[in-house]
Amino acid sequence: CIPTLGDSCWERRVQLQVYGQTFCVADSQIQVHSLHCKQLVESGQVGLGQLFRHLNILPEFALQDAGPTKDGGFWRHYTLTCKDVSCSITERFCPGVWELKPKE
Numbered sequence: 418c419i420p421t422l423g424d425s426c427w428e429r430r431v432q433l434q435v436y437g438q439t440f441c442v443a444d445s446q447i448q449v450h451s452l453h454c455k456q457l458v459e460s461g462q463v464g465l466g467q468l469f470r471h472l473n474i475l476p477e478f479a480l481q482d483a484g485p486t487k488d489g490g491f492w493r494h495y496t497l498t499c500k501d502v503s504c505s506i507t508e509r510f511c512p513g514v515w516e517l518k519p520k521e
Contacts, residue, residue, distance in 0.1 A: 424448050425455045427465055436519045443508045451501045474499045488512050 426448045433441040447465050449455050454472075457463040463471045476497040483493035489512035497504040 424450050425458075427458070429465055431466070435517055438517055438520070439511065440514045440517055441508050441510050443506055445507075446505045448503045449501060450503070454501050468502050469497070469499070472499075472501060474501070476502070476504070486512075490514065 426446065429445050429447070431443045431445070432439045433443065445465070447468075449458065449468070454468060457471065458465060458468070469476050476499045479496045479498070481494045481496060483491065485491050486509060490510045492507065492509045494505070494507045497506065
């Protein structure tokens with residue numbers, strides 16, 4: 418993530434789980450374009466994943482690309498943007514994600 422003048426950038430990786438099983442790994446690059454957002458994140462008041470909700474903003478979603486993975490899963494790359502925050506996110510979903518059930 419390369420910030421432009423006055424912006425701040427963070428990279429993060431999140432593993433999403435259901436029934437104790439990881440079904441998705443999401444890699445994000447988050448860029449904030451306002452001092453207010455930067456201060457919120459750096460103070461620990463708001464996490465990177467909560468910025469849009471905290472600001473009560475519905476970002477613009479744009480699917481950039483998607484496709485299958487070699488192991489039978491799939492991936493997608495999309496962006497979420499508003500005037501204060503830009504996110505570039507790539508998610509990789511496990512094979513059989515729609516059939517996951519609780520472990521017995």
